[in-house]
Structure formats: structure tokens, C-alpha cells
Amino acid sequence: MQRFSLFSIFCLTTLLMGCAEHAPLGDSVARLKTEQTYDQQATANHQDYVPQASGERMQPAVLLYQRTAAPQTLSTQKQGDSIKVELAK
Numbered sequence: 001m002q003r004f005s006l007f008s009i010f011c012l013t014t015l016l017m018g019c020a021e022h023a024p025l026g027d028s029v030a031r032l033k034t035e036q037t038y039d040q041q042a043t044a045n046h047q048d049y050v051p052q053a054s055g056e057r058m059q060p061a062v063l064l065y066q067r068t069a070a071p072q073t074l075s076t077q078k079q080g081d082s083i084k085v086e087l088a089k
Contacts, residue, residue, distance in 0.1 A: 034040065077084045
């Protein structure tokens with residue numbers, strides 16, 4: 001019986017040692033982010049860069065956005081203690 005107890009304590013101790021965490025919490029996530037980022041200083045390196053575009057080149061994109069993706073106007077009406085919100089026509 002004593003041999004079984006010693007063997008089970010040894011196995012349990014060995015299993016629990018495998019679960020020990022020595023790194024601070026969040027360290028692995030922060031390390032992965034920095035390893036996966038190609039240029040750590042990209043924002044600082046390109047701070048003064050302004051892409052060249054004219055209004056003529058941007059106009060079709062702006063018109064397409066306004067027709068398809070622009071949010072619709074909402075109308076609100078107060079009715080007693082509540083407010084009714086609906087799409088304006």
C-alpha cells in the first residue's frame with residue numbers, strides 16, 4: 001500500500017509540474033504580436049507620407065459610397081416618455 005501511495009504521489013507531482021506557468025500573464029500574446037508584425041515602427045516611419053489624389057480621381061468613389069453605403073437618415077418623434085425612431089423617406 002505504501003508503494004502505491006508513493007508512486008501515485010510521484011505521478012501527481014510530475015503531472016502538476018508540467019502545468020507550471022513561469023511567464024507573466026499576457027506575455028505570450030504580446031510576444032506573438034511583435035513577432036507577427038513586420039515593421040514595428042511603420043506608423044512613425046510613414047507619418048509624413050500623404051498619398052497623392054485629385055478630386056477627379058476620388059469623385060467616383062465618393063459617389064459610389066454615397067449611393068450604396070451611406071447611412072440613411074433617421075427621424076425621431078417624442079411620444080410621451082418614449083422616443084419613436086424610424087427611417088426618413
